[in-house]
Amino acid sequence: MTFNELWLSYHQVSRCNKPATAQLIELEFQNHRLVDLEDVLDHLFSQGFIDAKYRPVAFWENHEGQRVQSAHVVEELLKDGFGKCPQSALRLVIADAPSVVWFSYHYLHKRSAPVVTQRIRLDAPETNFELIAHLTNHIFAKGYLAPQLRSKVYWEGSCGKKIGEHERFEHLLEVGDGVTESACLRLVIG
Secondary structure, three states, X not given: OOOOEEEEEEEEHHHOOOOOEEEEEEOEEOOEEOOEHHHHHHHHHHOOOXXXXXXXXXXXXXXXXXXXXXOOEHHHHHHOOOOOOHHHOEEEEEOOOOOEEXXXXXXXXXXXXXXXEEEEEOOOHHHOOOEHHHHHHHHHHOOOOOHHHHHHEEEEOOXXXXXXXOOXXXXXHHOOOOOOHHHOEEEEEO
């Protein structure tokens, strides 16, 4: 049996709080058959469904969240039940923003205190931070630090540069601060 259509859904990390968009793709386009998922990706980018700048951070998952290789043949996926309807749509994940932020605690007056690194997932509604102050407030709201320390903390980037609470959170992530455990932000406690 030959299939003519494939259901897919777009999952953009930066829009994780919004519903995914489903789309039906015709596998025959201008007398060219989309054979594997790489062909589908090329088609989506060439038709402008997705901005080309996201090509290096786009990958496939099945509807159960398992990674699917781009070289996988579309017909085989459809035979196995993936992409046949909106409920089994293949997911095109666009990792356009980090899904976590890493930071470490540095105590100025307790030199013997260990430096502890922590990760906060950014895919929850309560972690939609616009400013670095929102991250600070989240840390105190969760009880990770005692409330009386709030006025005694400040941030540094992974290279030691002081960061103001007014700075945009996404700008820090764009330059690489906080995106990995080895390049984590530093929360300095005075």
